[in-house]
Amino acid sequence: MDRPSRAVPQGGPRPDEVPFATKTQLAASMLERFWASGHTAGWVTRDEVYGGNPALLSVIATHGTGYVMAVSCRTEVHTLGDKFRVDLLMRKVPRRGWQQLSAGAGAKGPRRYDWAAVDLIPTHPAGTCQLLIRRNRTTGQVAYYRCFSPRPVALPALVRVAGTRWKIEETFQAGKGLAGLDEHQVRRHTPWLRWVTLAMLAHAFLAVIRAGEHYEHPAPTGLIALTCNEIQRLFALPTASPNDQRDHRLPWSLWRRRHQARARDCHYRRREATA
Known part of the structure; x- marks a missing residue:
């Protein structure tokens, strides 16, 4: 019985045909x-x-x-x-x-x-x-x-x-922390590429949701703007959870954002006073 041939990826050379760079x-x-x-x-x-x-x-x-x-x-x-x-x-x-x-x-x-x-x-x-x-x-x-x-x-x-270079580093760190960009356990190119693509897509989804919220619902005074981390926490709430659990999560999210805004303002004032 003949062994099935390996499928060749479409749109470019196979990973073993790509030279080192x-x-x-x-x-x-x-x-x-x-x-x-x-x-x-x-x-x-x-x-x-x-x-x-x-x-x-x-x-x-x-x-x-x-x-x-x-x-x-x-x-x-x-x-x-x-x-x-x-x-x-x-x-x-x-x-x-x-x-x-x-x-x-x-x-x-x-x-x-x-x-x-x-x-x-x-x-x-x-x-x-x-x-x-x-x-x-x-x-x-x-x-x-x-x-x-x-x-x-x-x-x-x-x-x-020069300051925008930090944005690149922050984006990679956010992709690792929020979407598991560095948590793949694979040894071949194709599974790795699928994992990285899915992680980047998940991170982009969070970023788009955050941008839309900032544009349509600006944060009121006393709250930090909605972050990707906070959106990820809210999406982590199971849809089958009881209503009382969801009602508890949303006020807890508002408390956390209010506390972060207060801590940020205090830190900014302390830095300005020191400077």
């Missing part, structure tokens, strides 16, 4: 497909693994897209004066060259840091290049970003882009 090569390939589909983006931002790859940065700049990519402290850059390591160049920034700006709202309030930008010799045919430096006043921790933009932009614009 590094993270930066995969990123470049994904961006090329993004642009080939007719989409556009104003900025690209990522961590040191990607910021330290000149080939990837060249691909992004060639398409006229700006980037704010983190780099290590050992990275060397060319200024109008000389060539410096970024950690040594940071020491040459005068005191008046720093500005305190917020990189966006965080779990504990606005993420305020000291920021400075240093002009670099352009490494791409058209556009401006800068080194963006972030310094934490409390801990003294410093981060560096290599920046490119097709046209000159102000420091707050670069800071805003």
